[in-house]
Amino acid sequence: MKITVIGSGHLGATHAAGMAEIGHDVIGVDIDPTKVDTLNTGRSWFHEPELDALLARNIGAGRLRFTTDFAHAGEHGDVHFLAVGTPSGDDGAYDLSQLSTAVEKLSPHLHRPCLIVGKSTVSPGTARTIEDLARRLAPAAEAVELAWNPEFLREGTAVADTLTPDRIVIGVSSTEAEKTLRMLYAPITANHGCPLVVTDLSTAEMVKATANAYLATRISFVNAIAEMCNAVGANVADLAEAIGHDTRIGHHYFHPGLGFGGGCLPKDLHAFTHQADTNGINAAANLLRAVDGINQHMRERAVELARVAAGGELSGRCIAVWGAAFKPGIDDVRDSPALDVAQRLHDLDAHVTVYDPQAMAQAREAAPALRYAPSAAEAAQDADLILIATGWPEFGTLDPYVIGDRVVRRVLVDTQGVTSGTRWRSAGWMVTGLGHQP
Known part of the structure; x- marks a missing residue:
């Protein structure tokens, strides 16, 4: 099938490469010529494991290319995916300006029947608004139809999440749109046994934010329990391991630590809270605010642990912060708990030096006041x-x-539980963590 993917960020570039990999003829579109030029060389402009190989293979095979030309994209595509950003607005709701702009740029070039498929995360009602806008601007008018197909990509495993997802959800308002998307995804559903869930537009629009709100709740729940464990001398990591064996609970997203960050969970949680407020659903809004409150509190807890470990005073202390990305395996520092804690320590007059295996350039740009080192040891x-x-x-x-030979004092605060406390203590270190002894 002839496909375009509007937007070449973490979602769009990966989705475009994935659709080419399963055999479609794909054009990725972006307004940034630098990103387009980089992608056309077979390399991504951000770090995502396995993505460069996927890009290079499909560009080499002639199934994939990237452009800034919306007219070319409009002429090419029978299916147009919208994969642009929907960041948080000032009130917490999704800012849909990139989505509207993409449709405004694409629609005047739609001269024949086609399907626009939203992948961006939005609130219910957006699809109808976008469809009305597209039909008003497109020469094909009512022959343009819209469906919604939420994305569930996780940074660090986005390629696998595209090619072997655990489910595909499509929201449609016609049997023809359903048929088109079933054909498009047939290589995945047929070869990998992936379930395809067909629903209405509003339900499909809610799926991603609902999933992320639930995952955020799990993370904040285990971190709230971490404080309780700290108070009574229990080990939250062992506790999470024990109750995670209950099949009703499971271990996924149940790891105590600094909490969640990135470009999705915080944004979707805030938008979901705004949606609950708008609809007067106070119980849901209060629950979601509590989840967000616990998440922010864990950052404050980490700073307090550092203060106590430093002898009660942070001013003038030299602190090494290992980690800047919001999770391991990626270079993304958007709303990173790690970088936020480093900045808070700096704001309390500590001398902070940061190291991260992947996210150094992004961290320097986001937090230029901090010091940076090329290795953990340095x-x-x-x-x-x-x-x-x-x-x-x-x-x-x-x-x-x-x-230990490099530091002034052998003091370690492991907020993620990645070290062996026994091993480090045997080397003369004082080791503490968030609600557990690593």
């Missing part, structure tokens, strides 16, 4: 305290004796 040089803020596995493999 970040630890002359430190009074080391704080592990992102759960990179490499931090758990470091030699506590080697690191």
